[in-house]
Amino acid sequence: MSIDSDALIDWYGETARDLPWRRPEVTAWQILMSEIMLQQTPVVRVEPVWREWVARWPVPSAMAAASQGEVLRAWGKLGYPRRALRLHECARVLATEHGDVVPDDVDVLLGLPGIGAYTARAVACFAYGQRVPVVDTNVRRVVARAVHGRAEAGNPATRDLADTEALLPARVDRAARFSAALMELGATVCTARNPDCSRCPLPTCAWVTAGRPASDIVRRTQKYDGTDRQARGRLLDVLRAAPGPVERVALDLAWTRDPGQRARALDSLLLDGLIEQTRDGLFALAGEGGAS
Numbered sequence: 001m002s003i004d005s006d007a008l009i010d011w012y013g014e015t016a017r018d019l020p021w022r023r024p025e026v027t028a029w030q031i032l033m034s035e036i037m038l039q040q041t042p043v044v045r046v047e048p049v050w051r052e053w054v055a056r057w058p059v060p061s062a063m064a065a066a067s068q069g070e071v072l073r074a075w076g077k078l079g080y081p082r083r084a085l086r087l088h089e090c091a092r093v094l095a096t097e098h099g100d101v102v103p104d105d106v107d108v109l110l111g112l113p114g115i116g117a118y119t120a121r122a123v124a125c126f127a128y129g130q131r132v133p134v135v136d137t138n139v140r141r142v143v144a145r146a147v148h149g150r151a152e153a154g155n156p157a158t159r160d161l162a163d164t165e166a167l168l169p170a171r172v173d174r175a176a177r178f179s180a181a182l183m184e185l186g187a188t189v190c191t192a193r194n195p196d197c198s199r200c201p202l203p204t205c206a207w208v209t210a211g212r213p214a215s216d217i218v219r220r221t222q223k224y225d226g227t228d229r230q231a232r233g234r235l236l237d238v239l240r241a242a243p244g245p246v247e248r249v250a251l252d253l254a255w256t257r258d259p260g261q262r263a264r265a266l267d268s269l270l271l272d273g274l275i276e277q278t279r280d281g282l283f284a285l286a287g288e289g290g291a292s
Contacts, residue, residue: 002147002166002167003142003143003146003147003167003182003202004202004203004204005167005168005169005174005178007201007202007203008178008181008182008185008201008202009174009177009178009181010201011181011185011201012177012180012181012184012185015184015188016180016181016184017043017184017188019043019047020047020050020051021034021050021126022126022180027058027059027102027127028101028102028104028123028127028128029058029059029060029094029101029102030050030054030058031102031122031123031126031127032087032090032102032115032119032123032127033050033053033054033057033087034046034050035118035119035122035123035126036083036086036087036114036119037049037050037078037083039080039083039119040079040080041078041079041080045077045078046078049074049075049076049078052074053074056074057091059095059100060090060091060092060094060095060098060100060102061091061094061095061100062091063087063088063091064088064091064092064094064095064096066088067286067287067288068085068088068273068285068286068287068288069284069285069286069287069288070287071084071085071087071088072084072085072236072240072274072285072286073240073285076240077233077237079233081236081274082272082274083114085272085273085274085286086113086114087114089113089114090112090113090114090115093112093113094112102123102127104123104124104127104128104130105124106120106121106124106130106132109123109124117161118134118135118136121133121134121135122134122136125176125179125180126176126179126180129172129173129176130172130176131168131172131175131176132165132179133161133162133164133165133168133179134164134179134183135160135161135164136183136186137153137186137192138182138183138185138186138187138190139164139179139182139183139186140153140156140160141153141186141190141192142182142185142186142190143160143163143164143167143182144207145190145195145205145206145207145208146190146202146204146205146206146207147163147167147206148206148207149206149207149209149210149213150207150213150215151207151212151213151214151215152192152215152217154217164182167182185200185201185202197212226257228261228264228265228268231255231257231258231261231262231264231265232265232268232269234254234255235251235254235255235262235265235266235269235275236269236274236275236285237254238250238251238254239275239283239284239285240285242284244284244288245278245282245283245284245288245289245290246282246283246284247281247282247283248281248282248283251266251283266283273286274286275289276288276289277289278290
């Protein structure tokens with residue numbers, strides 16, 4: 001079974017969300033920023049921050065000229081702040097080695113700091129209109145259901161790219177639009193928990209034909225409250241709000257639940273290069289501690 005590309009593309013043209021990074025005037029650099037921000041973060045949280053970043057750093061060299069601390073502070077509460085540092089390093093490489101232009105070749109994109117298989121193909125497809133498979137969680141779920149008749153895709157596998165590429169229309173321009181439509185379908189209709197099959201534009205779906213069998217995959221719910229990740233976020237909040245380096249006591253007061261966990265979170269932030277310690281024992285965001 002395949003996916004009816006004409007039906008899907010027509011549906012996308014009529015119902016696609018008006019997301020700012022989809023507009024024709026948006027540059028490859030701005031699309032790259034959106035793709036990094038959207039990893040594991042909802043659109044509603046990304047959009048206002050992305051707009052600020054486009055205005056503040058419209059080209060890679062503008063971001064490269066900023067400090068790591070400035071970028072981390074501007075990242076705010078998007079989560080997984082190492083993405084911000086990787087994007088800052090990527091901006092530096094683009095500015096110094098690529099003439100301030102994001103490459104259009106997947107292999108070259110993969111050589112940039114912080115750019116993985118998904119992001120490289122997303123930029124090539126959405127910024128440059130190339131016929132390359134773009135596979136995220138939403139795409140994998142749609143393919144699993146519509147083509148393979150499974151409720152979930154399971155763990156990522158090497159076959160995912162081949163499965164998705166086999167569905168792409170032959171025409172390059174339609175392939176890029178199909179990729180966007182496939183992702184949109186998974187994000188808005190063929191969702192993980194509550195798929196709305198009544199709104200699906202596909203005339204056939206192997207999962208529906210099979211009676212919508214339940215998933216046999218056992219998933220563990222990931223909590224956030226009380227985790228090391230939450231502790232790290234609280235410590236970063238203190239440093240983002242501070243005009244300069246702070247004493248250790250300020251960080252101790254930010255997370256009082258478990259001193260051992262706080263120490264572990266602080267060590268991991270230092271190890272990840274998100275914060276630094278000055279010679280006199282104060283703590284600051286990366287690049288803002290002076291001589292360390």
